[in-house]
Amino acid sequence: MRLKIIFGFVAFCLLLLLIRLFYLQIIQYDLYHGLSNKNSIKIVPLPPNRGIIFDRNQEILAQNYLSYTLELNKHTKINIEETKNKLANIIEITNNDINNYKEQLRKYHFYDTAPIKFNLSLVQITKFISQQHQFPELSIKQGFVRHYPLGHSSAHIIGYINRINHQDIKKLKQRKVLGRYLGTNHIGKSGVELYYEDIIHGTPGYKKIEVDADQEIVRVLKIVPPISGKNISLTIDSKLQKIAEDAFKKRKGALVAINPNNGEILAYVSQPTFNPRLFTNGIKQTDWDNLNNKLNKPLLDRVLSGLYPPGSTLKPFVALAALENNIRTPPFSIQDHGSYTMPNGSKTFNDWKEGGHGTVDLIKAITVSCDTFFYGLGVELGIPKLNKTLRRFGFGKKTQIDIHNERSGLLANEYWKKKRFNQPWYQGETAITAIGQGFTLVTPIQLALATAKLAKPDITFKPHVLLSIENTIDTNQNKYGKGIANTVENSKYLDWVKEGMQNVTRDGGTAAFIGKNANYKMAAKTGTAQVFGLKKNQSYDEQSLPDHLKDHALFIAYAPIENPKLAIAVIVENGGHGGSIAGPIAKKVFDAYLEKEIRKND
């Protein structure tokens, strides 16, 4: 009897065990199968190569070079000091490196390891590998480092990449493309690197490997190679760009050179500039502070984000607004004695030229930049009609160029002022708006686009910097930037304005010296924009003012007048007089570009 009880117990226990094993192997198979694979199968992402950026002549603007970094596993709890001492004879780690490592770990997102030493030499790598068993927490990673051969030049248009930070991760998650960044450490942050990120980043591949308990690779199960990002070419001409940058001679400002026939940006200058290499491995806090705290703001992309009063460069567009509303149509003329008094006698505005310009019609008013003529014109025309025309030329709104962070400028009016300052609009403000000195603010890209529209009214292209994407079947070269409506009509009004602008570079014009010694004819307009309002009885004395309060010098032009090939807008901050400071910069760019063009056509 007791024997049977015992055997029953034995059988019962065996059955229980069997049920347990059944549960593990059959019921929970999926769970343990997954865990087993997770144990032994690792997916190693293979990041893609970032596409190369060329200029229009296949000059390299951004490329990659192979580099080796020493990386520290962020999950292991180790004493960095100890590792540093142990490593002393192999790879020297400085306190700076350690601080940098900690800073990066805080600021950016890393999967497993973060770099502690960059650009290892072959000797360092060899030494380390022979001692690697001592440092399970360290590994050498091979990767591509972004290199910008031009350095400071063109930095704003090319932009830069930076280490992926926590915000980037969040954004990528939202866009559901985080998977494309597995194994990738960098992401475009500004300029073309940012705008065309999706094209030049590429698609990662992966390596499926079997590892043992020590994480040693046993064998490779599968390789899916990454797909490199596409190489792209930009519309800019880096040689022309360099000429333009050099012409600034360390002055602050911006220059945009655009082909009025197709919207291609040929030069895109924002001075001062910065070295995009500083960002490549995660910018150091000190460098970042340096760049941001500088009074001259090198990181600011003045072409798109710099807001400037247009000064007299606005006059050709104001003139066109008047003509379109049948005001001041030639041969109408005024007698300019050097000042303009408001119709109600409330205020008198001076012309820039003491004693005035004598008999002035609309054409001459542009040529000599007669303020008196435009004061009266503005007051009679009124802000709504003026702004309507200006808007058609692209002022007061974004040009939608293919670079981010563009600002829309400002076409001020009564409502805006009420909202902004809770003050009424005074008629005197209309008068100074007509000479580009009111609240109106423009960006250099807007000014360049408006000039291009004067040169080629039937332009239907947005300004753009992308020329082509490698291996893209569509051969329509002019595809990029296509798609804006024709907003300006070719008319006899336009001819009058153009005539005025052509005369600017002739004898008697405000930039007559620019037109001398030129093999082509240029239509232009100079501008000088006050940075601050002079008080009554205070006269502008360029010598005595501190630099940052000096007038901005502006210059817009296109050439040749018969068949415009290039339109340029130049702003030199605190440069003083537009014609003499900004004009020569534009001239150098025209010379370089048009001479080449002429040679090409011969």
Added chain:
Amino acid sequence: MIRRYFAALDIPLLFLILIIILIGIITLFSASSGSLTLIGSQLNNVLIGLLLLIFLANNHLQKIIYYAPYLYAFGLIALILVNVVGFTSHGAQRWINLGFVNFQPSELMKIALPLFISWIYHHQKNKNTYKIHFLAMFAIFLPCFLIIKQPDLGTAIMISFSGLIIIFLAGLSWRFILGSLFIGLVSIPIIWSSLYTYQQNRVLTLLAPFKDPLGSGYHTIQSMIAIGSGGSFGKGWANGTQANLSFLPETTTDFIFAVYAEEFGFIGILFIFILYFLALYRIFYLATKMQNTFSRLVTISLGIAIFINIIVNIGMISGIMPIVGIPLPFFSYGGTSMVVSLASIGIIMGLYSNKTLIAN
């Protein structure tokens, strides 16, 4: 002559056990990544064990009864010696170096104790006196105490269990059993507090292995992963990733059954379970055919010892029992375990083949 030696063997039981041993060796090949040294060594263990089995099966029962107290005394002395001159391995002092082999007295006690307890009851006419029961219990307590000191809790529990089974079979009253069970349950907290921290940890690990997956729960989890990922049909011989990529600990000894489960799946497990079940059944069957108390008690006790080894080992690798270093009988790599297990079978066969002798 040779035939006479084989006449004493119970062929069905031997056949079942040889199949289990064969499967064990096949699994060992995979678990040791094809180490021929280990296979050879295990074959050597099996050979020694089988020779001992044949020898014991042909021995006269009286001799065994006669030797039982001496064997027990020898085991006790060896256990005391182990605490004095034994050497430490894996944190426990269990072995004595005899020069040619490392001897583990607690393994010897697995056989000596049941023999001795059975001997006590065999020599008493009025079996149901409490005096005898207490004597038997003291005989269990002594070696268990020494083994716990090593410390080797698992073996101590197993030995005491196989001893207690004999007391139960000898006719201990139900009232006493239920009373002891009650006292046992009440004394769990006291026993708990007297355990070493690592022993406590093992029990805790069992209750929640995933709480500390890289610490004390690691072995249990890896073992459960190995078993679970085997599925119905297994990953195939020598294809177990858990085993071959060294995620599993002690693949050749304590955890060999996890390797088997991973590579041969539930089908393989079912097969092995049937073999073990049939072998145990055969042992119980033989016991019922025996004429005297001593034979029956020894047989059941030895069968139960094998059974407990199976339960504890498989319970451990499948995560329902604490991790105690107990090999799987006839399956795990290791000399002592194999030889002692085969010797137990030899004793059972010896008792069976001599049943008529006893009857007289």
